[in-house]
Amino acid sequence: MDDPFTDITQTLFEDKNILSEEYRPDIILERDSEIEAYTNALKDVLFGRNPANIFIYGKTGVGKTAVTEYMMDALRSEVQNRAEADPLHVHSINCNDHTVYRTVRALINSIRDDTDDTFPETGLSTAYALDTLYEEMDDREGSFLFILDEIDHLSNPDSLLYELPRARANGNLSTARVGVIGISNNYTFRSTLSPKVKDTLMEKEISFSPYDASELKSILTQRAEKAFIEDAYDNSAIALCAAIAAKDTGSARQAIDLLREGGDVAEERDATTITDEHIQLAEERVQRGRVKNKVRDQTIHGQLVLETVARLELDEKTPAKSKTIRTQYENVATNWGHDPLTTLKSIQNHLADLTMLGFLDRTERNEGRAGGVHFKYELVMDADAVLETRRDLESA
Template sequence: MGMFQRDRRVFADAEPLDDSYEPEDIRERDEELEKYQRALQPIIDNRPTSNIFLYGKTGTGKTVATKFMLSHLEDDAAQYDDIDLSTVWVSCENLSSSYQVAVALVNELRESRGGDRISTTGYSQQRVFDILYEELDVLGGTVVIVLDEIDNIGHSDDILYGLPRARSNGYVEDIRPVIVGISNDFQFRDNLSPKVKDTLAEKEILFPPYDANQLRSILEPRAEKAFHDGVLDDDVVPLCSAFAAQDTGSARQAIRLLREAGELAQADGSETITEVHVRNAQDELEKNQLYEGMQELTTQGHAVLCALAYREALDEVPVRSRDLYKRYTRICGRLDTDSVSERRVRDHLSDMNMLGLIRVYERNEGLSAGRYHEYELDVPLRAVLDVLLSTSRFEDFAGIIHSAADDNGLLRSDISDY
């Protein structure tokens, strides 16, 4: 008998519990979808359309709602002979500048027609923009440009200035570009340059975290498809929903928790998934979520985390934000990326505290120094190094931090508590 054997006692079809699964309908987002439909309606009416920006934390339905709405938009637009609609989608997860986004857009457009990609280096930014405008003009009509996780570009926001003005500036003749920006950072717009804010003239749609009842509504049809009849105890879906609602309000977290509970039940040979499996799954995923939370930080967030890890490696923690900021700006200089203000660094630190990645101490020195905060990592340094090593721009920094930590004997060989 082989080591691996097919086991279908628990799962009937696990696809509805996969991150890539696209449901037939979008639940618990009626108000947001109504706003989205109003924002896209001018395309069907064949008139100028505002840019659209979606804000919300990870797992609140922004991306799945966009795929759902654009799919319907494309189907409905096909009924009209006078509408020429194209969409192009770029994930900005590993892109930290307008230059990189423009290159990615050019290559996405060229690949869709079987053309040759351009190199990611060797061009001036304006030349890449010119190539992008040429590629867009080939399409003609209305082109919806989706920039997912656009907050990764930080202050390098020229792409958000150039694209909306391309037609009025004469860079394109036959197209109307419409930008759909998707951001995990509610404060992203606040940090755009004034000229970009003025040019975008976008409609904003906020996706708040789900509550437990909403998550239960989202989970139930997926669970019905994913598991055999009678496998789920009655309290499993409500408990998964409650855990996720109390933590992040993320549907993705609730779905992963349900899948993990099923896998644990399958592993121990159980024919039912119980509350115990959910609680054990929660413990397991909490560790994984810390790692994923670090991975999903923006480039600026990674730079702040890198600065704090370096101070940790030197055994110089807890550290005040003003001292951490000096190291952060040096890292940005080495990365050749713009640094943000010290206030924004504190915002990133606050986000990391909410994710459980760092620990914050409030100090009160009285009249001499007043109140201030100090920060240190709340996860093993080795775990942070693993994340930085997996992010190409931070590999060199990870090596430097590793050497400093080794010199100070701060790297633990056992990270079982992580």
């Protein structure tokens, strides 16, 4: 065989990085009213006043991080142009599985970035950590904006979210000012906060709605122009990506990922243009990936029951009763070398779990006086994808 790379001569991508997660767009499209609300919420910083606390809410991929980064860049450069504005310090922390102590520690370390001195991981109290944070802030003076992303993952956030915004009023800060920007895609998070914290953090609340197909199309078009070489895509392929993502989640991330995947599919097929068909194939590939992740998360017997229903589905024997599924399940389990569960009840429990998780659909059948009422199950997802995943998992 020849060197595997010698045949690869051309690529449809001019700059593939533009379709990657790390890329920071310099233009934000379709978020004018959110940007206006954000501007109003932040403008006190320009006049040396206390920054407002802001809560940003919206589902995944709708531009919360992109818009926040854009706003911070814009604010930083405006502050530099204005003599009356205090110095601005922006510190961004992801709260994923953080305790309050670890979050405060991360903020201290982010502020101390210019020194080698890091705050200890353990051994000190949260109150001490907060005092240290206030000292560091006062030493540097000016306005601090703390961006707490995935703030809903913070365990027991009440203490921090109560303390921090009141630090100046309570005399803990004398020269520095602070504003908290909390970001979350979990709306129920609000109701887990105590009322006084809720009022403070949600002083200014900006909600980001899912994008519709036309908004996604304009975001995608702008990216595609930079990411691909000339004439590398049909406009209808862009519109299809936008339509698929709008119908599913309204996430720009999903739309961009699909377009990139479509570009990969087109290249694999040596095409010179990305067409609707490439996007459709990419979408199937993405769906399979999702099925795989979901199946992998199930227990082994949950997987075996699911595989059984998939096999029955391909044999056109669904909707099937739990008794039918059980008989077939015993074969499936034994064939893979697993000891089958022995009671019908345990199979029914797995069927109920899989139904609740959206893998299966359950219908109630009433077979007259003699038969009574029972349930029948069928697969909601693609049977081939389930079997393919199961084979992969067993051979891994």
